[in-house]
Amino acid sequence: METIASSVEYLSRYYPIVVFGLLAAAFGLGTLLISYFVQPREDNAEKLSPYECGSEPVSDARMPFPVRYYVIAMLFVIFDIEVIFLYPWAIVFDRIGLIGFMEMVIFIALFVLAFVYAWRKGALEWE
Numbered sequence: 001m002e003t004i005a006s007s008v009e010y011l012s013r014y015y016p017i018v019v020f021g022l023l024a025a026a027f028g029l030g031t032l033l034i035s036y037f038v039q040p041r042e043d044n045a046e047k048l049s050p051y052e053c054g055s056e057p058v059s060d061a062r063m064p065f066p067v068r069y070y071v072i073a074m075l076f077v078i079f080d081i082e083v084i085f086l087y088p089w090a091i092v093f094d095r096i097g098l099i100g101f102m103e104m105v106i107f108i109a110l111f112v113l114a115f116v117y118a119w120r121k122g123a124l125e126w127e
Contacts, residue, residue, distance in 0.1 A: 068123075068125075068126070071123050072123065072124070072126065075118055075123060075124070078114075079111070079114075079115065082107075082111050085107070086104075086108075089104050
């Protein structure tokens with residue numbers, strides 16, 4: 001019987017999180033429903049015409065993007081995530097000792113090596 005009481009007490013700590021999640025979901029769904037019912041529904045030729053960055057489209061919409069765009073985007077995401085890992089390490093730097101320091105030296109060395117490799121391959125050049 002004592003385990004049930006302690007389980008209920010433990011789970012009661014999560015009630016504010018559940019209430020917050022329900023309120024967030026209700027707010028999101030509520031604003032979507034209100035905007036659906038309140039929005040004006042007037043279609044005209046100007047509204048239904050193709051639109052691209054404030055000007056009339058001049059070519060086929062299925063024109064491929066250069067692969068270089070995606071490579072630079074992926075490199076940005078990868079390097080950005082790697083830099084994010086430096087913050088927790090800096091917070092606990094005084095408690096992790098020499099082993100943690102050496103692991104981060106290896107991590108940063110791999111990061112620099114990947115950056116140099118991408119630079120040499122010309123992945124960072126934008127033409």
